[in-house]
Amino acid sequence: APSRQNFADRLEAALPPARLALLKLVAQRAHQRRLPVYVVGGFVRDLLLNRPSQDFDIVVEGDAIALARALEREFGGRVTSHSRFGTAKWHIAEIRVSLLKNALHLDESNANDLPEFLDLISARTEFYDYPTALPTVERSSIKLDLHRRDFTINTLALRLDGRHYGDLYDYWGGYADLQRGLIRVLHSLSFVDDPTRMLRAVRFEQRFGFQIEERTLQLMQEARDLLRQVSGDRLRHEIDLILAEENPLPALKRLDDLQLLTAIHPDLHWEPHLAEPMRKVLKDPLEPAWCLPETWGGTPIRRALAYLVWFLPFSTEKSLSLAQRLRLPHHLREGLKIGTSLVPTLKDLPNLTPSQVVARLDGVPLPVIYALYQLYYDTEVAAVLHTYATRWRHIHPVTDGHTLRTMGLTPGPSYRRILWTLRAAWLDGQVQSADQERALLEQLLASRTS
Ligand code: CTP
CATH class of the missing domain: 3.30.460.10 (Beta Polymerase, domain 2)
Known part of the structure; x- marks a missing residue:
């Protein structure tokens, strides 16, 4: 009773x-x-x-x-x-x-x-x-x-x-x-009925500081491989819920220890060195000087950053395969594609001029750069990413397309080239005032017509 x-x-x-x-x-x-x-x-x-x-x-x-x-x-x-x-x-x-x-x-x-x-x-x-x-x-x-x-x-x-x-x-x-303090299923087929409950068990266990009860743990081990058959949308939803927990990191570690992540995708792991960057993007205030948006392609920014931090260290191929498995939203997939192909070249950044850095990073979504910044925190690479995001990306010449038109220049691809030359000159310190920019512009136009 x-x-x-x-x-x-x-x-x-x-x-x-x-x-x-x-x-x-x-x-x-x-x-x-x-x-x-x-x-x-x-x-x-x-x-x-x-x-x-x-x-x-x-x-x-x-x-x-x-x-x-x-x-x-x-x-x-x-x-x-x-x-x-x-x-x-x-x-x-x-x-x-x-x-x-x-x-x-x-x-x-x-x-x-x-x-x-x-x-x-x-x-x-x-x-x-x-x-x-x-x-x-x-x-x-x-x-x-x-x-x-x-x-x-x-x-x-x-x-x-x-x-x-x-x-x-x-x-x-x-x-x-x-x-x-026990997480216990009601019957032995519970995880067979719904394998996502294995992820829920870990989430509740870690949230409350409970223990998954022994028999339940055994049933989880037996049902683990059923996660292979679960749709990416349902798995992503459960992982999103974990990422939204007050402290998701112990749950991610526990999922890894129980081999539930590899059951979802053979390459899916939790690495302890991700804990620090992950904590920074999920918990710490996001650095205000970066002016990150609140959502990115409809995904709340912290969640987007968490997936980026998690998957950017992989090769492009593996990263996209993980994104595919979890059916991550389009922006995230694109971000991972761009970000993972950028990673092998990042070590060069400190040796480049500002304009060369901007040429490489313009077009990389800001959340991707922020995630990389946290992954490389306290390195020269991170310092360059920070300067790019907070200063260089905002530097633009006074001249714009409209100015060029009033100067009698026919609109066309030359606009882009001229404006980039002016911007690069500002970035690399060759131009430091509107007058100097004007002088450079006139020089460029003269050399074109001559
Ligand atoms: N439930 C379930 N199996 C699932 C999902 C949910 O049996 N795969 C049940 C749970 O018993 C839960 C109820 O449905 O009590 C409502 O689910 P949810 O809203 O996720 O539960 P909460 O316990 O309120 O979770 P949270 O505290 O995270 O909001």
């Missing part, structure tokens, strides 16, 4: 008043319809670990869509739903706020704490028709709903309706595992 400990106090303390009031309102309406409702999964796990998060899904033992529609009828807002999955999203940002505020007894300031929407989910079971497939879904009890989940610590539910408010539903010993 499940334990019946009560965590109402913990819940009350963890949530801001508006969210708590909303939760209770939903619980009350569910109760009126004799529907058991729960908060489940990560929210409960984090609550019991005393590291509460504010985002919760609500699981309804019954028709979540009907419940959401009833709330919509009473309070407004808008419901979107997926009948196949029995899930509904109640968008409350667009609600007739006054009604909801009255029902929740909220004043203006508190009302701002309301979430944009609330997810209401019908308890369901999932069947995997074959390993690594997406599951087929069927309505079920909370117990079966919890049973389809990855680890015992994620199978905890707090019931919300009526006199059950705050009761812990713990069918698989999740609370004990939380207290012992």
